[in-house]
Amino acid sequence: MLEIQRLTKYYRNTPVVNDVSFTVRPGEVTGYLGPNGSGKSTTVKIIAGLIEATTGKVLLDGRDIREDPMGFRRRLGYVPEEAILYSYLTGLEYLQLIGRLRSLPPQEVDRKANELLDLFSLESYRHAPISTYSKGMKQRVLISAALLHNPDVLILDEPLSGIDVTSAQLFKHLLAELASKGKTILYISHVLEVVERVCAQVIIIYKGRIMAADSVERLRGLMNVPSLEGIFAQLVEERDLESLARNIVRTIQTG
Amino acid sequence: MDVNFFGMLFWPSIDAGPHLINLFVSHVTAVLAAGLFAALSIAALQGVLITILPAKAYRRVSVTIQTALMGVLVMLLFLSPLMGFSIERLIKNHNPSLYWFPGFWFVGLYERLRPATHNPLLAGLGISAIRALGCAAGVCAATYLPFYRRHARKMLEAPEPSPSGPGPLRKRIAGILDCLLLPHPIESAVFRFIGQTITRSVKHRLFLATYGGFGAAVAVMSLGSESGLLRLPLTLSFVLVSGLRAAFNFPSELRANWAFQVSETSHARPYLLATRKWIVVCSILPLFALLAPMEFACFPWTAALFHLAFGIALSVLLMEILFLGFRKVPFTCSHFPGKVNLVALGVVYVLGFTVYSSTMAGFESWMTGTPSATALFFAAAASVSLLLNRWQAREPDGAATLDYEDRGDPVVRTLDLTPQ
Numbered sequence: 001m002l003e004i005q006r007l008t009k010y011y012r013n014t015p016v017v018n019d020v021s022f023t024v025r026p027g028e029v030t031g032y033l034g035p036n037g038s039g040k041s042t043t044v045k046i047i048a049g050l051i052e053a054t055t056g057k058v059l060l061d062g063r064d065i066r067e068d069p070m071g072f073r074r075r076l077g078y079v080p081e082e083a084i085l086y087s088y089l090t091g092l093e094y095l096q097l098i099g100r101l102r103s104l105p106p107q108e109v110d111r112k113a114n115e116l117l118d119l120f121s122l123e124s125y126r127h128a129p130i131s132t133y134s135k136g137m138k139q140r141v142l143i144s145a146a147l148l149h150n151p152d153v154l155i156l157d158e159p160l161s162g163i164d165v166t167s168a169q170l171f172k173h174l175l176a177e178l179a180s181k182g183k184t185i186l187y188i189s190h191v192l193e194v195v196e197r198v199c200a201q202v203i204i205i206y207k208g209r210i211m212a213a214d215s216v217e218r219l220r221g222l223m224n225v226p227s228l229e230g231i232f233a234q235l236v237e238e239r240d241l242e243s244l245a246r247n248i249v250r251t252i253q254t255g
Numbered sequence: 256m257d258v259n260f261f262g263m264l265f266w267p268s269i270d271a272g273p274h275l276i277n278l279f280v281s282h283v284t285a286v287l288a289a290g291l292f293a294a295l296s297i298a299a300l301q302g303v304l305i306t307i308l309p310a311k312a313y314r315r316v317s318v319t320i321q322t323a324l325m326g327v328l329v330m331l332l333f334l335s336p337l338m339g340f341s342i343e344r345l346i347k348n349h350n351p352s353l354y355w356f357p358g359f360w361f362v363g364l365y366e367r368l369r370p371a372t373h374n375p376l377l378a379g380l381g382i383s384a385i386r387a388l389g390c391a392a393g394v395c396a397a398t399y400l401p402f403y404r405r406h407a408r409k410m411l412e413a414p415e416p417s418p419s420g421p422g423p424l425r426k427r428i429a430g431i432l433d434c435l436l437l438p439h440p441i442e443s444a445v446f447r448f449i450g451q452t453i454t455r456s457v458k459h460r461l462f463l464a465t466y467g468g469f470g471a472a473v474a475v476m477s478l479g480s481e482s483g484l485l486r487l488p489l490t491l492s493f494v495l496v497s498g499l500r501a502a503f504n505f506p507s508e509l510r511a512n513w514a515f516q517v518s519e520t521s522h523a524r525p526y527l528l529a530t531r532k533w534i535v536v537c538s539i540l541p542l543f544a545l546l547a548p549m550e551f552a553c554f555p556w557t558a559a560l561f562h563l564a565f566g567i568a569l570s571v572l573l574m575e576i577l578f579l580g581f582r583k584v585p586f587t588c589s590h591f592p593g594k595v596n597l598v599a600l601g602v603v604y605v606l607g608f609t610v611y612s613s614t615m616a617g618f619e620s621w622m623t624g625t626p627s628a629t630a631l632f633f634a635a636a637a638s639v640s641l642l643l644n645r646w647q648a649r650e651p652d653g654a655a656t657l658d659y660e661d662r663g664d665p666v667v668r669t670l671d672l673t674p675q
Contacts, residue, residue, distance in 0.1 A: 048517055074520045084510045088455035092420070093447075100444030101518035106433055109440070127420035145514070 001025055002047070002153055002184050007056035009042050016042045018208035020056070026152075029175050029185045031199035033192070035236050039208040040188050041081045044155050047186070048078045060153065074102070077151035079159045081188075083138035087131035091122055091141050094130060095148060102149040109148070116144040120167070135162030143171070154178065157188045172198055196228040206236040281369035288388055289361035295391035297324060302398030321457075322464045329468025331358070334475060346376055353380060360384035436532060441521050445529035445584055449503075450537060452586050456507045459586070466498030473608065484553055485616040488546050488562065492570040493607045495538055500577045503530070503585035512587040512659055523657050524648040526584050531574060531644065539570045558623070565619050568636040575643035582647075582658050589661045 002024040009017040017039040024030040034040045045051045047058050049069055058065045065072040085094055092113055099109030117126045120140040130138060139162050146154065160168050175198045179185055189195050195202060196216055203213040212219055212235055219231050233241075300320065305313055338358055345353055353359045353376070363380025366372060421429070429447070437443040453459055470491050477483035477490065506512070543563050550559035622628045 050513055050516055070520050070522075073517060076517065078517050080513060082510075084508075084513070086452075086508050086511045086514075088508075089451060090420070093451065097444050097448055098514060098518055100440040100447075101515065102520055103440050106440060106443060 001061060002186065003059040003062075004043070004047065005057050005059065007043060007046060007058070008054050009039075009046060009051070010054045015208050017046070017053075017205075020205065020208070020210055022203050022210065022213050024153075024184050024186050025201075026184045027179055027182045028200040029179050029187050029198050031195035031202040032186055032188045032205065033190075033195060033202055033232060034205035038205045038236070040205055041157055043205070044078075044157050044186065044188060048076065048080075048155055049073065074149075075152040077146035077149070077154045079139075079142045079146045079154075079156045081157040081161075083135060083142055083162070085130050085138055085141060088129055090127050090129055091117055091133070091137075092126040094141055095145055098145040099148050104149055112148055113144070116148065120144055136164055136167060139163050140167060152182075152184060154183055154185045155188075156185065158190065159187075160189065160191055160194065168194070192228045192232060202228065204232065204235050211235040278369060281365060284368055285361055285365040288364060288384065289358070292357060292361070292384070292388045292391055295388070295395045298399045299391050299394035302395055302400075302402060306398045306402050318460070322460050325461050325464035326468035326471060329465050330471040330475070331468075333469060333472035337476065346374055349376065354383070357384070357387060360387060432536075436536065437529065439521075439525040439528075441525040442529040442532065445526050446533050449530065449533045449585050452507050453502070456586075459502050459505065459507060462502050462505065463498055466494055466501075470494035470498075481553075482613075482616060484549075485562070485619060486612040488543065488550075488566040489569060489612040489615050490608055491542060491546070492539060492566060493573065493611060495542055496534065496570060496574050496577055497604070497607065499534055499538060500581070503581070503583075504588070504590050505586065506588060506590055507586040509587075509589055515584055515587050515657075516659055519657060522648075523582060526657060527582065527648050528644075530581070530585055531578065534574050534578075535571060539567060539574070543567055543570075561623065561629075562619070564633075565622075568633055569615060572636050572640050575640045575647075579643060579647060582656060584657060588658050591661050 004020060004022050004024075007017055007020045008015060020039070020043060022030070032040055032043070042051070046053045047065075049065070049072070060072055060075065086097075089097065095113035095116065096106075096109050099113060100106065104112075114123075114126070117123055120143070122137060122140055122144075125133065125137065130141065133141070139159065143156075143159055146156070160171060163171065172194060175185065175187065179198075179200075187195065187199060199216065201213070201215055202219065204211045212231070214222070216228055216231075219228075220226065223231050223234055225231050225234060301317070304316060304320065308316060335358065338356065342359065342362060344350075345359075360380045360383040363377045363382075364384040365381075366374065366377045367381035370378070432446070433443050437446055453463065473490050473494065474487055477487040543566055546566075547559070547563060550562050553559075554562065622632060
């Protein structure tokens, strides 16, 4: 179980993440939602160990991850928000690099990397440099790299960004399958429809603070709205989006 | 034109006396012709290669040619003063190198345009300059202009249609290296990553070519005397190891280093060991393998073997010293070049190229007749290298402590007077 306890991160005296606490249970997909700049990616970067929190802690199975950061990283699979990869490596070389860095034996890395590239429909591009890949292809390489070492904890920051419809469908099934194998999954997304379908629990963050944390059904009941989109709009939208859209059109039409 | 602008402007006014305009025109013409020849020759070479080679072969060859040309240009830059000083002697001796080095041809052109020495040999070289310029322009016009523009973008930017990956020989070599040299998967990962980055990152390749060109210039200057031959391997290994140390500091696609940070699941030792193994296997040993034929040709085989062993041992020791404090995976850490103390760096390099190589070459000569001193040296070199290696790989806090962020020069320096 992954527990985030009173996590706070300040940038130049401004709290980007402010006293955030939640729990991600094994065997479940937990959705982490919020508008741009709400602090989602900062939270997951802290969990992944890429930046340090100002205060607060992250526990895995009751143990602070700072006590054994390497042990935590061994159990972690991470897909970052942006698909930044070594563009001069080929897809296969990248997976071989990550697999070996994770101390997997070379034969196992080669076998798994080739199989994952096949399964993610990248087999004919395995020897092509990543610089020639589309955004969706890069995203599939990232997902493969995150899964290569069979991690217990998965943090997926916008994994469907740039991915085509078929791959997105595959990914939804993959999430459900991984959860059924007992993986602890934190899933960050803007695509509310996917979150609604695959997440047992959703956490909504706005301006660095948690606005809601519960199952979609309970939130629907509590807030008396039919969809996650409605819940999201009620919690984080301060503006009337319809009138805003009308204003935009009026602006571009004004001679 | 840009590079030679100030020289063109000032030199004639210093030298000319009453014939300022005449000298200025001669100077500008000779310098422009030489610069044009260099540019057109490189363009012509590219044009010929792209015309005769298939796309795949061109891609591979052009990378090598680009790196080699960079090295050659830097080498010539350092050798130019030496050539300038020696031209009088070479002409007196009718040295054949006059006909092979284009720089001399354009000095001849200068002599033709404004006779100063009235030497017929030098003036004759001017004809070679005009012919060479015409030849480079002709080949460039016939190949580069019509074909390069049409094919280059297609060949360089389009991905290979069905890349096949590494061949069986490369796979076999990689397998052998993994088995014999890189037992830990992390060592294998870092070792491969260094090789892939060095060969595929243009920035790093050209940076190392610059060092290589400098090393080649030093090598050329060392040839000719026995003491120079003794110093040569040591100077070259110093250039090589210090060049790699500098190149490893420059990040490659820095934002992609998150993959190393998130995957750092072991203590620093295998990462640091892999870097050292790469330097030894892929740079120090190949350098001495290249020097071996020259050593065996110039010295008795026992002396040659001793020189090579001495050079390798000293290079490994030098590597351990230069890489003290380098707790990173090469190319993955941010770098602030502004904080480098250029004066201190310059002193280190000057000492390295002069004191280090000459002192060590003298030490080697002294040691040659003393077996006990030789044995003591190799034992001491091995022990110190091992100790430095162990000390470097220590874990200060019991945690992995690889660096990914360079400690930059602070904008505001505090005096730390306030008690914490």
